[in-house]
Amino acid sequence: MRSHELALGRSFAVMFDHGDDFFTALGDFCRSSGVRQGYIPMFIAGFAEVDVVGTCDQLEDPDAPVWSKVHLTNVEAVGAGTLAYDPVEDRVAPHVHVSVGLKAHSATGHTSHLLGARVQFLTEMMLIEVAQPTMQRRRDPHLYDVPLLQVDGPPSG
Numbered sequence: 001m002r003s004h005e006l007a008l009g010r011s012f013a014v015m016f017d018h019g020d021d022f023f024t025a026l027g028d029f030c031r032s033s034g035v036r037q038g039y040i041p042m043f044i045a046g047f048a049e050v051d052v053v054g055t056c057d058q059l060e061d062p063d064a065p066v067w068s069k070v071h072l073t074n075v076e077a078v079g080a081g082t083l084a085y086d087p088v089e090d091r092v093a094p095h096v097h098v099s100v101g102l103k104a105h106s107a108t109g110h111t112s113h114l115l116g117a118r119v120q121f122l123t124e125m126m127l128i129e130v131a132q133p134t135m136q137r138r139r140d141p142h143l144y145d146v147p148l149l150q151v152d153g154p155p156s157g
Contacts, residue, residue, distance in 0.1 A: 010129045012127045016045070046122055049118050054070035078098065087136070
């Protein structure tokens with residue numbers, strides 16, 4: 001376990017518009033506001049379509065990450081995540097998880113890593129900037145090359 005004390009920056013309410021691509025709009029907001037890192041304590045959303053990590057196939061290695069996706073339509077969602085800066089791509093790298101309910105199927109639920117979504121009606125997000133220390137994602141070759149959040153600076157505690 002590792003921990004780091006964070007110095008928080010600005011707080012934002014971000015409202016997405018009907019038809020927005022979720023990650024494109026989030027990236028545009030971060031660029032225009034100068035946000036490079038932070039966290040999303042929560043958001044609520046309607047998505048016309050959404051892709052989340054998942055599979056119906058038997059897993060060869062149950063410990064390995066799943067890279068395939070499930071496509072769902074017409075959902076309500078609640079989510080949260082972190083934002084880290086990717087210096088190679090010069091962009092914010094979000095890591096967002098959602099729980100979605102299929103409106104037309106008794107709100108049947110799915111919970112997973114968000115890969116993509118198109119806003120339907122609204123998405124209302126609270127976003128908190130982290131001023132310091134620097135947060136990045138680095139791939140861990142010993143853990144299936146998964147990009148893990150790394151916080152620069154001395155650990156707390």
